[in-house]
Amino acid sequence: MKRRRFLHRIGSILAVLGVTEAEWLSLGNRYYQALAQPSPRKLALLIGINQYPKISALSGCLTDVELQRELLIHRFGFQGSDILTLTEEEASREFIEAAFLDHLGKQAKPGDLVVFHFSGYGSRVKLETSSDTMQNALVAANVSKKSQDEKIVNYILEETILLLLRSLTTDRVTAVLDTSYYALSTVLGLKIRALQESVAKLATEELDLLKQLKTQKLPSTPIVLAATSNPMQSAREGLFSGFSAGLFTYALTQYLWEFTPATTIQVTLSHVENSLNKLGSKQQPALLTNKKNQHITSLMPDGIIGAEGAVTAIEEDGKTVHLWLAGLPPQVLLYYGVNSRLTLATTEQLVLRSRTGLTAKAQISKIDSTNPLQVGQLVQEAVRVLPRNINLTIALDTGLERIERVDATSAFAAFPRVSTVVAGEKPADYIFAKLEEIASRYGLFSLGGELIPNTTGEVGEAVKLTVQRLAPKLSTLLAAKLWRLTENQGSSRLALKATLEIISDISPRVVMQRETVRTLKTETSIKKSLPTAIVPIGSRMQYRVENQSDRPAYLILLGLKNNQTAVAFHSEETTQEPNTADTKALLKEVVIPPGETLTLPQTNAAFEWVISEPAFFYEQQLIVATSPFSGTIAALNTAKYSTAEQGPIGPLLNSLDVAQALLQDLHNASALKTEMNGTAADSYILDVNNWASLSFSFQVV
Structure with missing residues (x-):
């Protein structure tokens, strides 16, 4: 596609969205290059925003994009050039909607496969047309725009996203929204992806696009998976071994690595909810559309049933490979030890030598000259090596006073195989914190902020006494961690x-x-x-x-x-x-x-x-x-x-x-x-x- 033709094609869209040509070109050539490829059969638009102006930063949204991208390329055969990612400041309202309309809307043909993903803040906003009701909205990177008279927010209504998905000419559309809309007054443990509701106005361009979409015939019925089913639930992030990620995205992509998506959506969500429970969250993922008994997508190549990861690079010696291991259960990945073994489809074994976050280095045990290693080969677990000295890790809430943290650290240190960290700095299994309703009582909480029964101390009780009461409970929780x-x-x-x-x-x-x-x-x-x-x-x-x-x-x-x-x-x-x-x-x-x-x-x-x-x-x-x-x-x-x-x-x-x-x-x-x-x-x-x-x-x- 010629550059002039590309700009002509997108010009009308940019005009509707209120974007100048200079602003659009500031994205550089990456978007143009993606569109210049031959007509694809599998398209994806992945959006992740950690950094927002004047708002507390999120931590796992860019990891979510990486998790989805690696999954689509190595597991489901997407071409990297057909996956468009918008991250951080690139993910403005204008660019997200323009990218959707041109990268997906103008390229997808009947029968093509389309994946849309959003990780970032969500919120609630009032519409001028209906001042009594609040609507769900995705928060773009350029949160607000300047106006002399009133505050205008650059949110994208969830309704707009659903209509955009329905406007595609293919019926094989899957969307993942790892966000939520109700901000809790107090948050213990994991970061949540929700902002307080806004009484500001929506941008005129957003309302115009919504009005335009409502007048169109919308042929598609997409599958839309949301991080929560209850409006009052929060989409949470988790801190793992060397990275943060959205709990829903990580659990979903891990499931799709190991299992075939030929299962129905109900089965998939059952597995994902099970994983979320193990990660300390009571999130219940939801299907926003009425396709419960259908499959997520027919993504799978024939004959392939699951993997724990893929080969992403091969070093010059031909023996050392780099691996992406997002298919291992999250609780297992943290302790996946050196000398664990994985097999290739060619039956050769790789021996794990080191791991950082989701990536690892391994050596091939024996090189087969007839089947040379290739980037993209899937790897399956053969031998799991786990350390014998696994501890239960308790995070000390930052809401504790300094002397309270010192006393808690000392008290927990008296237990064998129990260690403490500062909440939010390193991965943990549970959180020790004050009770919100009674500040002079302490208790043990799940990472999702749920109080564990029978772990609270008496009113005014010293930290050390409360911790000492936890002895049998800590032993039980460590045991459960081991059998998981x-x-x-x-x-x-x-x-x-x-x-x-x-x-x-x-x-x-x-x-x-x-x-x-x-x-x-x-x-x-x-x-x-x-x-x-x-x-x-x-x-x-x-x-x-x-x-x-x-x-x-x-x-x-x-x-x-x-x-x-x-x-x-x-x-x-x-x-x-x-x-x-x-x-x-x-x-x-x-x-x-x-x-x-x-x-x-x-x-x-x-x-x-x-x-x-x-x-x-x-x-x-x-x-x-x-x-x-x-x-x-x-x-x-x-x-x-x-x-x-x-x-x-x-x-x-x-x-x-x-x-x-x-x-x-x-x-x-x-x-x-x-x-x-x-x-x-x-x-x-x-x-x-x-x-x-x-x-x-x-x-x-």
């Missing part, structure tokens, strides 16, 4: 399928289903639409576990109830005490023969799993291995349980001992530990061929 590190539904090579069901007199009702996807020969079996993971009080529950492998599968179930109490599945057998007439109940191994299905608990009126408590949140990890859980069972048997309160899934008293024994059992099952002796001394070595760990979470109402 086993999650590998995306990378496991052990064929397993598990369904959480509500038992009824007619037929069981599916609540949630999980299965290992690397073992599937086709993608058809994971397309089933599932209902929301909400369980009515009084429900009788069970897991249905299918061992689809050719080896016996040993099973352990561990979990956390309401983010405070550890639970485990108990399968008892009665044994005779030596030299006495007494009997003793001991837990036994649960084993599923190859090709068979087992229900947990077994259907037995005397041993039912009934959900008897309302308003509880359950998170459970179903862990299966090809070797017995000898150490884990032994650790479970050392604790004394009250039969009355136990039940099939009951309290776990020595949760940290059990979690450590679990990791050791999985380590012992790895055949590779003998050839990695140097690593084995201070690390757990876990082979994806020998274990599968599936995560379930649901709420009781």
Whole structure:
């Protein structure tokens, strides 16, 4: 496309949006070069804004753009030249709308694939035409424009974005809005992407564009995924190992790396919400359009089922490669250790040598001259190496006085395997802070600012006393952190399928289903639409576990109830005490023969799993291995349980001992530990061929 023709094409759009040619050209040639390419079949417009004038900066929006860009290029076959990114000051209202109309609107043809992404602040604004109602709006980089009479904001209405998406001639349109619109009065923990509502006027050009769009015939019905479903929820950012990101974008892109998007949107959002829970947020992502039972997009090339990352560069020696590892679960990435191994499609192995944030360096174990390394090759996890000395990290809220932080640091230091950081400076698991409503009380909070039950001190109680009360709670939370590190539904090579069901007199009702996807020969079996993971009080529950492998599968179930109490599945057998007439109940191994299905608990009126408590949140990890859980069972048997309160899934008293024994059992099952002796001394070595760990979470109402 000639430069003159390009400027002529976009001139009318710029006039509507109130942009001069000189302003437009200040973007440089990048946008022109993107449009000058041959007609594409896959187009994307990605927008991320961290820095706003006179507004507190966000931290993760540019990472979001990078996460989406790498996903689209390496996972879904987009050409880099067909992905237009607008970041920081480039992402003004005028440029965003002009880029949308020209890069997407004028290029997309029927059947083409289009992706739109926005990460930045959202807010609420009044319209002149309807002064009583507030509307959702995206905050552009040039927040406001000067006016002699009144304040004018350069916001883009959510309605405008939805109409622009509908105006595209292709029906294969997916949009991701990682923002929210209601700013909370106080924020604890993670940064939120919302500004206080504005009573300012919208720019005339924005209102003109909206009016123009409303008069047009809009052929498309896009899929629009939003970071929150409840208007009062906040889209939050997370601080990870060396980077910040939007929790929703990170969870969504991580899921799409590891899994096939042939699943329905309901299934996708169920997985993403599960990940958000683990990241300390109660965000519930939403679908803004009515395509619940459709797929996100038909992005996937045939024959590819998931990856943990891709090769992004190859050094001159031909042996060292640079990797992008956004497909690993976020909680795993932080501890993903040196000597972890990944495989290429050519079956060669890469050995991890270092990692910084989402990028890593690895060495190929053996060069195959017939299949030389190439940039863009996908990598799949083979061996996970985790350190043995993992701590629980508590962030001290910046709202604490200096002496309070000093006392808290000293008190937490008395606990083994607990460390403290200043909130917002380094990744953490929980936050220690004052209660908002009673400033003289302290408590432990999730990263999303939710108070963890039974962690508050008395009114006026000293910091040290409150911290000392937390001893059993900290042990439980560390245990949960450890067993979450086993999650590998995306990378496991052990064929397993598990369904959480509500038992009824007619037929069981599916609540949630999980299965290992690397073992599937086709993608058809994971397309089933599932209902929301909400369980009515009084429900009788069970897991249905299918061992689809050719080896016996040993099973352990561990979990956390309401983010405070550890639970485990108990399968008892009665044994005779030596030299006495007494009997003793001991837990036994649960084993599923190859090709068979087992229900947990077994259907037995005397041993039912009934959900008897309302308003509880359950998170459970179903862990299966090809070797017995000898150490884990032994650790479970050392604790004394009250039969009355136990039940099939009951309290776990020595949760940290059990979690450590679990990791050791999985380590012992790895055949590779003998050839990695140097690593084995201070690390757990876990082979994806020998274990599968599936995560379930649901709420009781």
